[in-house]
Amino acid sequence: MKAIIDCNSFYAAxxxxxxxxxxxxxxxxxxxxxxxxxxxxDEAKALGIKMAGPYYExxxxxxxxxxxxxxxxxxxxxxxxxxxxxxxxxxxxxxxVYSVDEAFVDLEGIPVEEMWAFGLHLRNTVEQWTGIPVSxxxxxxxxxxxxxxxxxxxxxxxxxxxxxxxxxxxxxxALENTPVGELWGVGSRxxxxxxxxxxxxxxxxxxxxxxxxxxxxxxxVGVRLIRExxxxxxxxxxxxxxxxxxxxxxxxxxxxxxTLPELKEAVATYTARAAEKLRRQFCAxxxxxxxxxxxxxxxxYNYDPRSxxxxxxxxxxxxxxxxxxxxxxxxxxxxxREGSKYLKAGVMLSGIVPDNAIQCNLFEDPAGRHLHxxxxxxDNVNFSMRNDMVKFAASGTRRNWKMRQExxxxxxxxxxxxxxxxx
DNA sequence: TCTGGGGTCCTAGGACCC
DNA sequence: TCTGGGGTCCTAGGACCC
Numbered sequence: 001m002k003a004i005i006d007c008n009s010f011y012a013a014x015x016x017x018x019x020x021x022x023x024x025x026x027x028x029x030x031x032x033x034x035x036x037x038x039x040x041x042d043e044a045k046a047l048g049i050k051m052a053g054p055y056y057e058x059x060x061x062x063x064x065x066x067x068x069x070x071x072x073x074x075x076x077x078x079x080x081x082x083x084x085x086x087x088x089x090x091x092x093x094x095x096x097v098y099s100v101d102e103a104f105v106d107l108e109g110i111p112v113e114e115m116w117a118f119g120l121h122l123r124n125t126v127e128q129w130t131g132i133p134v135s136x137x138x139x140x141x142x143x144x145x146x147x148x149x150x151x152x153x154x155x156x157x158x159x160x161x162x163x164x165x166x167x168x169x170x171x172x173x174a175l176e177n178t179p180v181g182e183l184w185g186v187g188s189r190x191x192x193x194x195x196x197x198x199x200x201x202x203x204x205x206x207x208x209x210x211x212x213x214x215x216x217x218x219x220x221v222g223v224r225l226i227r228e229x230x231x232x233x234x235x236x237x238x239x240x241x242x243x244x245x246x247x248x249x250x251x252x253x254x255x256x257x258x259t260l261p262e263l264k265e266a267v268a269t270y271t272a273r274a275a276e277k278l279r280r281q282f283c284a285x286x287x288x289x290x291x292x293x294x295x296x297x298x299x300x301y302n303y304d305p306r307s308x309x310x311x312x313x314x315x316x317x318x319x320x321x322x323x324x325x326x327x328x329x330x331x332x333x334x335x336x337r338e339g340s341k342y343l344k345a346g347v348m349l350s351g352i353v354p355d356n357a358i359q360c361n362l363f364e365d366p367a368g369r370h371l372h373x374x375x376x377x378x379d380n381v382n383f384s385m386r387n388d389m390v391k392f393a394a395s396g397t398r399r400n401w402k403m404r405q406e407x408x409x410x411x412x413x414x415x416x417x418x419x420x421x422x423x
Numbered sequence: 424t425c426t427g428g429g430g431t432c433c434t435a436g437g438a439c440c441c
Numbered sequence: 442t443c444t445g446g447g448g449t450c451c452t453a454g455g456a457c458c459c
Contacts, residue, residue, distance in 0.1 A: 031427035038427070038459095054426040072427085099430095099459045187457045218456075221433065248429055255424095305426095346428090403427095 010101035011039035138164035143228035175202035250346025265396030284317035286351030
């Protein structure tokens, strides 16, 4: 049996943690750049505020109902997430952190009749230790556990936020009442197709044949989905030590950028950030790609973004910020066209290898250890002090393009100077 | 005026090899 | 005039997730 533990309205719940006066009140959290709404409490949902809807469109309703609005505060959410996951690791042996607010756990060894009670125990302990409310879904496969979790979230009071689908009847009933589009792994494209074929519930999809899925539902992906719906676990628990295969840092600009120097500053900054992430997992990258998003054809009301990118392969994998920046600069110069209006830029690192297994190039001077020590020192300073306390000159100092975050709460748990104050 | 950021996995098709 | 069969590796792009 597998369980998924999913925090309820996670970002909004983190904000409430330090503003208890907001309990029972509508709260929303915005994406970077204060662009869209990415987290809503139940009270906000009840007002009809849409998930991932643009902030400016919802501004009126938000104001009208005095909804508390926050810019996203990733330092805070990251730290609270870590506390939730640590709690789960104390209570279960096999925990797979699936995202910032979700984890799968393997319930191997727990008797079926105690399953639900154990789920409730997880839920209560996490809430008691961290203050974050979660929902628990339990079932034979990850996909079915997700279905159970959905049901728990929709009926918080009746289920105590804990649902276990253990018998064939329970599973059938749950799937009959789940629209296909709500299933994990069925996105908008497949939903449209399935609806057209008259397959509108999870139960109908479960009863399709594997051959059919192979042909019509994305090959092996579809077959796996059908098997999972039949209670056959095919999506394994992932190894927590696995390293990322691609690392990206991309951002929308706070306001449009027109000049090459500004664009270069931004790309240098993102490259340095991506390199930091790379070093954190003790890896180096061989491929660096840069892309930009422009909006040229658009008039005032015409949002028509276009994306362009290019990449280069390094002679030798590297995790050194200045080396990666040096390779990124020609790429952005290549992409730049005068007169374009730039909305966004991004850097992606791939061809990732462990940094103790770098293939040396015959013609490249293997950089001395001291450069890696330098990077370590820079990372330490930046981690323990303010972000970017030490940075590369190419990253610029003016940073007109930096994102907007007008309503960010304090980083209560990760910065001494922002500790919560009790008067 | 204004619509996020960071990932994974899979497939098809081309280049190339013997 | 005729031109195989079986592979591997790589890339671009699609679909999906939170």
